[in-house]
Amino acid sequence: MNVITRGIRNAFRNGVRTFSIIIILGLSLGLALAMVVARQAVQDKISSVKSSIGNTITISPAGAQGFQGGGEPLTTDQLTKIAATANVIKVTETLNDRLTTDNTSLVSAIEPGTLGNRRGRDSGVGFVPPDAADRGGNGTNQRQITRTFTPPVIVTGTNDLSDQSVYGGNKVTFTSGQPLDTSKDEDKAIVGTALATKNNLSVGSTFTAYGKSVTVTGIYDTGNTFSNAGLIMSLPALQRLSAQPGSITSALVTVNSIDNVDSATSAIKTELGDKADVVSNQDTAKQAIAPLENVKTISLYSLVGAVIAGAVIILLTMVMIVRERRREIGVMKAIGASNLTIMFQFISEAITLTALGLIVGLVIGASAANPIAKILVNNSSGSNTAQTVSGPQFAGRGGQRGLRAFGNNSLASAKNIKAKVGLNILSYGIGTALIIAIIGSALPAFLISKIRPAEVMRAE
Amino acid sequence: MLQVTNLKKVFKSGDTNVTAVNDISFSVPDGQFASVIGKSGSGKSTLLSLLGALDKPTSGQIMVGKQDITKLHDHALITYRGTKIGFVFQNYNLVPNLTALENVMLPLEFAKVPKKKRQARAKELLDQVGLQDDKQQRKPGRLSGGEQQRVAIARALANKPQLILADEPTGNLDSQTGKMIFDLLHSLARTERTTIVAVTHDLSIAGKTDVTFKLRDGKLISK
Numbered sequence: 222m223n224v225i226t227r228g229i230r231n232a233f234r235n236g237v238r239t240f241s242i243i244i245i246l247g248l249s250l251g252l253a254l255a256m257v258v259a260r261q262a263v264q265d266k267i268s269s270v271k272s273s274i275g276n277t278i279t280i281s282p283a284g285a286q287g288f289q290g291g292g293e294p295l296t297t298d299q300l301t302k303i304a305a306t307a308n309v310i311k312v313t314e315t316l317n318d319r320l321t322t323d324n325t326s327l328v329s330a331i332e333p334g335t336l337g338n339r340r341g342r343d344s345g346v347g348f349v350p351p352d353a354a355d356r357g358g359n360g361t362n363q364r365q366i367t368r369t370f371t372p373p374v375i376v377t378g379t380n381d382l383s384d385q386s387v388y389g390g391n392k393v394t395f396t397s398g399q400p401l402d403t404s405k406d407e408d409k410a411i412v413g414t415a416l417a418t419k420n421n422l423s424v425g426s427t428f429t430a431y432g433k434s435v436t437v438t439g440i441y442d443t444g445n446t447f448s449n450a451g452l453i454m455s456l457p458a459l460q461r462l463s464a465q466p467g468s469i470t471s472a473l474v475t476v477n478s479i480d481n482v483d484s485a486t487s488a489i490k491t492e493l494g495d496k497a498d499v500v501s502n503q504d505t506a507k508q509a510i511a512p513l514e515n516v517k518t519i520s521l522y523s524l525v526g527a528v529i530a531g532a533v534i535i536l537l538t539m540v541m542i543v544r545e546r547r548r549e550i551g552v553m554k555a556i557g558a559s560n561l562t563i564m565f566q567f568i569s570e571a572i573t574l575t576a577l578g579l580i581v582g583l584v585i586g587a588s589a590a591n592p593i594a595k596i597l598v599n600n601s602s603g604s605n606t607a608q609t610v611s612g613p614q615f616a617g618r619g620g621q622r623g624l625r626a627f628g629n630n631s632l633a634s635a636k637n638i639k640a641k642v643g644l645n646i647l648s649y650g651i652g653t654a655l656i657i658a659i660i661g662s663a664l665p666a667f668l669i670s671k672i673r674p675a676e677v678m679r680a681e
Numbered sequence: 682m683l684q685v686t687n688l689k690k691v692f693k694s695g696d697t698n699v700t701a702v703n704d705i706s707f708s709v710p711d712g713q714f715a716s717v718i719g720k721s722g723s724g725k726s727t728l729l730s731l732l733g734a735l736d737k738p739t740s741g742q743i744m745v746g747k748q749d750i751t752k753l754h755d756h757a758l759i760t761y762r763g764t765k766i767g768f769v770f771q772n773y774n775l776v777p778n779l780t781a782l783e784n785v786m787l788p789l790e791f792a793k794v795p796k797k798k799r800q801a802r803a804k805e806l807l808d809q810v811g812l813q814d815d816k817q818q819r820k821p822g823r824l825s826g827g828e829q830q831r832v833a834i835a836r837a838l839a840n841k842p843q844l845i846l847a848d849e850p851t852g853n854l855d856s857q858t859g860k861m862i863f864d865l866l867h868s869l870a871r872t873e874r875t876t877i878v879a880v881t882h883d884l885s886i887a888g889k890t891d892v893t894f895k896l897r898d899g900k901l902i903s904k
Contacts, residue, residue, distance in 0.1 A: 223790065227779075234778050552774040555735055556836065557763020557791035559756075674762075675736035 228569025247581025253527035254586025257649045259594035260520040263513045274502040278474040281498045294468035306488045308481040313384040313473040318463045319373035326429040330415035330450035331372040375451040378459025386473045391443035398424035398439030406457035411439040413449035431462040516597045535661030543665040554674040564666040575658040683709040688741035701727040703899035712874040716887040719896035725880040733846045734758045763791050767837030771849035773829040775821040781832045782817045788839045806835035827858035847879035
């Protein structure tokens with residue numbers, strides 16, 4: 222028998238006490254492990270929410286609301302400064318315009334349908350105001366007027382064809398031809414498959430826009446009818462053709478890291494002032510993950526508390542055991558045991574108790590991790606629901622609706638946490654148990670070193 | 682040879698100094714059985730502690746063989762206690778969750794004797810002190826007082842010490858068992874040529890030892 226086996230055997234000298242200590246330690250370790258797993262699950266979810274949000278910032282002219290709003294367009298000069306902002310790695314600039322029957326030979330691939338004609342009731346392209354004969358003296362309609370609405374062809378000028386935002390956020394494939402060189406000011410365009418089909422366009426075909434003949438260099442497919450009904454040109458070409466030199470209607474800024482989106486947003490807001498609406502999803506994401514951050518904090522405190530509780534349990538137990546065995550320790554010293562040998566024996570005993578507690582703790586932790594994580598998330602997110610669904614306002618079409626949906630989806634997604642109990646819990650458990658055993662053995666080891674064999678003789 | 686010269690031990694008790702052992706000098710030749718008698722508080726146990734290097738004297742010298750144990754540093758003291766000294770206590774002080782055999786093996790383990798050798802040595806000693814095979818595997822709680830003291834004596838002899846220090850070795854035993862234990866110690870002193878110093882209250886036992894030292898108030902008053 223050596224010092225380790227003696228320590229292990231000593232752990233079972235008092236069966237009832239050993240059983241009680243193991244159960245209490247098991248509860249403490251189980252809670253600690255459940256908190257580790259819950260914290261890990263929450264961290265994974267936070268990372269997932271953050272990465273789904275991305276690291277982009279949208280800049281729109283103040284007051285813009287797609288083609289419905291107003292405001293002054295952004296300028297190339299402004300965006301040049303934005304591109305120089307710290308942590309900004311890319312600025313995708315776009316200029317949107319509408320081609321109508323007045324300035325293009327193209328026919329829109331979008332059928333107006335009921336929705337389009339509803340919009341044409343009062344205004345829009347193709348709306349013809351009723352003449353005086355159609356109106357009564359007080360200007361109100363006197364008879365039914367048949368109005369027609371011809372949807373415009375949306376043309377987008379961009380400096381970066383690789384960005385999905387140019388295609389309405391859809392993935393793009395080229396069915397024929399190739400992308401444009403967006404740095405060149407040429408009368409060339411790529412057209413969506415729907416527009417190409419409607420107008421019998423193919424690579425090399427030409428159409429008229431803004432009084433110029435524009436050549437088709439490629440045909441793309443986004444899988445979305447609206448996007449496939451548009452056409453894209455280089456930014457300088459569209460600015461020239463549409464007589465909007467230096468104008469930008471929106472920009473998408475890409476930041477080098479999700480963590481820097483906040484600072485970049487602030488810097489851009491400072492640069493542009495009230496001339497633009499600068500929006501990132503970060504604020505919304507923050508609100509969506511705020512409950513999860515709370516859970517992380519709670520689980521961290523609980524974890525630390527559980528580990529401390531475990532360490533205190535084993536510490537007090539070992540102090541009690543050392544005090545009980547003062548004479549035995551004295552005798553061992555008298556017959557040639559060194560302090561180190563006796564300390565190892567007691568540490569071995571403490572580790573045995575902790576290891577047995579760990580087995581119980583693993584069972585408790587594995588079965589309690591998921592329920593605890595869900596309870597924490599549900600309790601924490603309940604008070605934040607109202608905040609989460611009312612985030613900052615997006616500029617542009619459907620922005621607010623989109624944001625609200627995003628907020629709701631993020632919250633629902635954030636609450637959907639599944640704590641995974643893997644083999645790593647074993648390593649966490651062993652690590653925690655070792656920390657507890659070492660902390661728990663430190664004071665008893667000190668006490669052992671202070672016991673003098675001569676005191677045992679005097680106690681005889 | 683055990684040679685004690687001008688040994689003194691002073692304890693602090695509050696503001697006052699208590700001299701537990703006061704300028705004692707004596708010697709015990711190898712293989713002799715010495716007894717120390719005296720009333721409670723006369724300094725017997727303190728003297729034993731000093732001889733066993735369990736405590737450091739205030740002054741004086743203790744020579745065991747050619748070694749002055751008062752000059753040993755901590756690590757050497759552990760080795761000295763483990764290999765040169767054997768202790769026998771009044772309450773036996775066996776480790777309760779170890780068998781008799783394992784208790785005897787304990788000092789051999791501390792002296793880093795290989796496992797097989799310590800098993801053989803422990804068994805040999807238990808046979809020598811008359812503990813039957815079946816009892817060698819019993820834990821102390823299942824042995825009588827006399828049997829436990831036999832195990833304690835075997836444990837004290839494990840590393841073939843030069844000196845055995847016994848603190849009231851028969852104090853908890855009935856007179857017949859006490860006599861048997863005393864005879865055992867006496868015969869071991871002769872066969873193993875081990876010096877034995879035993880503290881006792883029993884004058885009849887003290888009378889049978891080779892030399893008796895009487896202490897009063899920390900002073901050696903007669904030999």
